[in-house]
Amino acid sequence: MQSKTNNSDRASGRPRDISADEALKSAALRLVREKGYGKVTIAAIIAAAGVARQTLYNRWKTKAELVLEAVFEEVGRYAAAPLADDGTRAADQLEAFLCQVFAHLAEDGGTLRAIIAAAQDDEDFQRHFRDRFVLPREAMVTDLLRRAQTGGELDPERDPEILSAMLHGAFWYRLLNGYALDAGLARAIVDEIFRR
Incomplete structure (x- = not known):
């Protein structure tokens, strides 16, 4: 069975190199953070990652999809843990979660704004981003x-x-309009949600 898999991989090209995936995602995220999404080209990403152009296109259709996946992974480092059902007060969990989200957006807010803009011109990408x-x-x-x-x-x-929709609306609105996202906002949102 293993040899069939290898033969199949060879028939369709080289086996996928996971290190190339990581190099591309890392390079894309670093360049976008340094220069802004609009100023980063596919050529710059592949040069920084040290891979061939086809290596990128074998994995992602567009720059936006590559950057979005890199951002997904970054968000995945914190997004699930704060909301685990571990007995902590829900209000405390939600406030900690929002503070972490806002800290991430302080670094990658510009990237996300650019991705949201790119999604408006491409229905498939918009659906991918939303889902x-x-x-x-x-x-x-x-x-x-x-x-x-x-x-x-x-x-x-x-x-x-x-x-939940109101909470997300509040911070997406602020993100898209360049307003501050900070611990004070997190506290205000939580106080409003849990008010009696």
Whole structure:
């Protein structure tokens, strides 16, 4: 079975080199942070990663998809842990989560704004961004609020889905308009959600 897999890989080209994936994602994220999304070219990314142009296009269709995947991985380092069902007060978890999100956006907010702009011109990419980035984070917050409601921490009359949408709307609005995203905003959002 192993030899069939190898033969298949050889028939369609070289086996995928994971180190090339990492080099491309790392180079893309570093360059976008340094220069801004619009000023970074595919040529610059492949030169910084030390790979061939086809290596990139064998993995991602566009620069936006590559940068988005690099950002996904960066976000994945913190996005799930703060909302685990570990007995911590939901309000404290949500505030810590928002502070982490805002700290990440301080570094990659410009990148995300550029990705959102790119998504407006490409329906497939917009769907990819929404399904892989936006909706999973919204679902995490909604689940946390449902647990808070079950545990008596959130008023049973409040709607967790609407609250989650409002929370995300507040910080996406601020991100897209260049307003500050900080611990004060995180605290204000949490206070509003958990008010009685």
